[in-house]
Amino acid sequence: MSQPHASDTRSGPTGGRRAPGVPQLPLPQGSPRRLGWFTLMIAAVAAAVVIVVAGFNAVVDPYGTVGTALFPTVTWTDRALKVYLVNNLTEPPDVVILGSSRAMKLEPEYIEEKTGAAGFNAAVSSGRPIDAWAFVNLIHDRWPEDSAGYLWLLDVETFRTWPPDPGLLSTPRLARYLPPDMQDGFGLDDLKLLVSWETASMSLRSIEKQLRDADPGASTEDEDFAADGFRVRNYQDDRLAAGRPLAAGIRYTTRQATKTYQEGYTALDPIARRFFEKTVALMNEQGATPVIVISPQHPEVTAAVEDIGWGDRHEELVAYLREQQERHDLIVLDYTDIDSFGGSPDDFFDGYHLTVPNTRRVVDAILEEHPDALR
Amino acid sequence: MVFGSYLFLFAFLPVVVAGWWLLRPASARIVWLTLASYFFYAWWDWRYLPLLLVPTVTDHLIQRALATRGGADDAPGGVDVNAAAAGGGAEPGAETAAGIDVAETTLAEPAVKAAAGRGSRRALLVLSLVIDLGLLGFFKYAGFFMDSLDGIASWIGLGRPLPVPEILLPLGISFYIFTTISATIDVYRGSTAPARTLLDYACYVALFPKLVSGPIMRLSQFTPQIRRLVPRLTWQLAAAGLFLISCGLAKKLLIADQLAPHVDDLFARSGGLELFSGWAAALGYTLQLYFDFSGYTDVALGVGLLLGLRLPQNFDSPYKSVSIADFWRRWHITLGAWLRDYLYIPLGGNRRGAVRTGVNLMVTMLLGGLWHGAGWTFVVWGGIHGAGLAGHRALAKRGWTPTWTWLNRLLTFLFVTAAWVVFRAPDLDVAGNVYAAMLGLRGIDSAASFGARVGLWSALALGALLIFVNVAPSTAHLQPRPTWRWALLTGILLGAAVLAIAAPSPFLYFQF
Structure with a gap:
């Protein structure tokens, strides 16, 4: 320590009498050439540290912004997760299930049991035709030589005018299939995200998760998806287990549905239709005849919204699908009414979401009408 | 910015x-x-x-x-x-x-x-x-x-x-x-x-x-x-500037900002602090403030050098001080000099007897405290330092101060640390809570409660930083040598600091 300061007690609040002249900082000494090397070396080492860490983050891609999909993402979006699960499949699926959260409880395992065709459930929350388009492309690109069959659950509300889901835009492996004007692109913010210790710690978590979980399907944040994309457990299972009555779920769904139609869902969205048609055309190109099922709905919900717009949209959707049948090769089944597939009004989580017994009935009904549709 | x-x-x-x-x-x-x-x-x-x-x-x-x-x-x-x-x-x-x-x-x-x-x-x-x-x-x-x-x-x-x-x-x-x-x-x-x-x-x-x-x-x-x-940027200026910027950013982003959430959390839960966690809060802030402000100063000086301008040094290993007066020669040196030259000396300095000197010191430091912020906590902090300066001066005149340097350093550090509590606290109640905890009036943390409030790694980091500030030379005295080792170390510090920028927080002294 600098002793000259040590014993000055006769001074004022700051004690010393240091002159406030031009300060003399010790500067590094050496030839200009040596000092130039030193300066550039500092910058180079710093750049190397940054590049190594950013590169590590880019490869592990814990937030799914780059799209390597080599490791599970630490942020939970079911789209990123399903991309990761597709990436982990060792064999191409024979049947791919598409749709929204209403299709998540369709079991590939049950279809395989019934048909022998291995399946993958690629349904995602708020899934729309644009999501289906991206997933069909993804699976095709993963196994370009193989052709899968498709079971697509369409909701009447699927064709409502909505912007693409943020989860789709932020999953590069899916977003790359969108038109350029819809893509977020890899921007400055994404780069800043990579240049960060915080992301590096997330990368380590991502790797740790990968190493810990032998079963990739169990390696999600809440461990509720199977390797084949089936949603093993969701919040509705928890509510059911906690004794939440179905009536409460139906009331909630009815309020939501009423709101949707009161807000003005007056026609099928043209962009959604365009992506639907593109997707079906692509499926046909691959040699597949997709099975399009209009999702079942609890009768109480149907009764509540039929006259406030749902009935008209349902009719419009059916007519639209019939029209598409004339242009494309597809099977259309309207299972809105649970009697159409032998469903039970008790086997719902709420007004929209089927429990497994009802989804099995849906599969049974499809196979009964079209025994070879899911092979 | x-x-x-x-x-x-x-x-x-x-x-x-x-x-x-x-x-x-x-x-x-x-x-x-x-x-x-x-x-x-x-x-x-x-x-x-x-x-x-x-x-x-x-x-x-x-x-x-x-x-x-x-x-x-x-x-x-x-x-x-x-x-x-x-x-x-x-x-x-x-x-x-x-x-x-x-x-x-x-x-x-x-x-x-x-x-x-x-x-x-x-x-x-x-x-x-x-x-x-x-x-x-x-x-x-x-x-x-x-x-x-x-x-x-x-x-x-x-x-x-x-x-x-x-x-x-x-x-x-x-x-x-x-x-x-x-x-x-x-x-x-x-x-x-x-x-x-x-x-x-x-x-x-x-x-x-x-x-x-x-x-x-x-x-x-x-x-x-x-x-x-200066007519042109020399490699010497560039090297010195980059070195200081690297040191400053590392101090701020790798140390002060990492301490900040822990310190904030401890002060936010001041009512639940006990002896060890109370000291951890005080010591944590003592270190956070130093690395934050001296880090800022290093960057400022480094930027100045990149422009060929030399700014005055503001820190000189303040936690090695052996008295409060010594502390004010090492901490925020330019403010201390300002208070001395434009307030303390015009008030009469030490020329008008012991009592008047004490009063002058107290007035200077009360106003110095108020300069830091419009709040009673800052006034109290200034008062503590004023009393410390006057008290030490009186004791030293009578030869009643310890002769051992290490004891002077320890006592000064404890005094400064205790004073920072009221400086950091949002109000006097919170400061009172932390002081009560530091004095053991709220009990002694069990291993489990200390682990939950502070954590073993945080405690070890605090210990390491305390040793560091007592051993490491002041940045102002460091003369980097243009060798591989210095370049590597400085470059790693700079790179590591850049990687910590993602969620920057403003420098603490911005608020003053």
Whole structure:
């Protein structure tokens, strides 16, 4: 320590009498050439540290912004997760299930049991035709030589005018299939995200998760998806287990549905239709005849919204699908009414979401009408 | 715009440095630097730019007027701009070889020698102080004083009759007002000449590396540098600048910002602290503040060097101090020097007996505390330091202070650490909670509760940092050697700091 300061007690609040002249900082000494090397070396080492860490983050891609999909993402979006699960499949699926959260409880395992065709459930929350388009492309690109069959659950509300889901835009492996004007692109913010210790710690978590979980399907944040994309457990299972009555779920769904139609869902969205048609055309190109099922709905919900717009949209959707049948090769089944597939009004989580017994009935009904549709 | 941001490091700074070295002639460079500094300030909120401009213009005019009334020419020994600012000489507060305090004699001399214009010069000085302190008082203290008066009115049963204005504190106002006050007083005293042009003075006041958090640079330190600009950027300046910036960013982003959430959490739960967690809170903030503020200063000095300008050092291993007076020679050195030269000595310094010296110390530090923030916690903090200075002085005169250096260091560190508690606390209740915990009045943490509140790794990190601040040399004394090892270490520090930028927090001294 600098002793000259040590014993000055006769001074004022700051004690010393240091002159406030031009300060003399010790500067590094050496030839200009040596000092130039030193300066550039500092910058180079710093750049190397940054590049190594950013590169590590880019490869592990814990937030799914780059799209390597080599490791599970630490942020939970079911789209990123399903991309990761597709990436982990060792064999191409024979049947791919598409749709929204209403299709998540369709079991590939049950279809395989019934048909022998291995399946993958690629349904995602708020899934729309644009999501289906991206997933069909993804699976095709993963196994370009193989052709899968498709079971697509369409909701009447699927064709409502909505912007693409943020989860789709932020999953590069899916977003790359969108038109350029819809893509977020890899921007400055994404780069800043990579240049960060915080992301590096997330990368380590991502790797740790990968190493810990032998079963990739169990390696999600809440461990509720199977390797084949089936949603093993969701919040509705928890509510059911906690004794939440179905009536409460139906009331909630009815309020939501009423709101949707009161807000003005007056026609099928043209962009959604365009992506639907593109997707079906692509499926046909691959040699597949997709099975399009209009999702079942609890009768109480149907009764509540039929006259406030749902009935008209349902009719419009059916007519639209019939029209598409004339242009494309597809099977259309309207299972809105649970009697159409032998469903039970008790086997719902709420007004929209089927429990497994009802989804099995849906599969049974499809196979009964079209025994070879899911092979 | 904060130093530890991508915008500053990778856009603003390279552009400003490049422009500075590419432009010719000197006046164009000064215009460039001044505009860059105003841009830097306006980035925070352009509406407060006039607040920076008003004292700049008025003080420069007043300083010119003071000079024409004989002040500068009548300074002791005469004042040649370059010679006076050269860093030694007969400036107030300078220490002669014999150790005789010349400041106390220089104070009276300008007044005697400039007797003819004394009245008008004094009036000009008062005008300058009224404008500067008026701005500072209104923007920084109006709310505090009104709130305090309102509280008194409420206490005596008059309700709350006063409106309490909510005024946004302009960034760095305390620093640039003190900067411009020091310049005016120095010109008044005749110890320095006014800036040659308004542009030079505007550049001095607004100089962005030191604008918002110091160091508080004297006009006499700035003028000779701006009059004789370094013609080109040398590798020596670049290496030194990059080294200091690396050290500063590492201190701020890798240490202070990592401590911050833990310290914030402990102070937020002050009611639940016990002995060890109370000390962890106090020590955590002691270290956080040091690494934050000294880190800022290192970056400021480094940026200055990249521009070929040398700013005054503000830190010199303050936690190695052996007395409170020593601490104020090592902590925020330029503020300490300001308080000494423009407050303590004018109050009479130590020339009027022991009691008056103690009073002067207390007044100086109370106002020094208030300078840091408009709140009673800062006043109390200043009072603690004032009492510490006066008390230590009295004890030392009687020979009652310990003779062992290590004990002096320990006692000083504990005193400073304890004082930081009230400085950090949002109010006196929280400070009381932490003090009670530190004194063991709230019990002793069990291993489990300490683990939950502080954590083993945090405690170990605190211990390591305490050793570091007691062992490591001051950055101001570090002379980097152009070797592989130094380059590697500095580069790693810089790279690691850049990777920690993602979620930057403002420097603590921005709020003052």
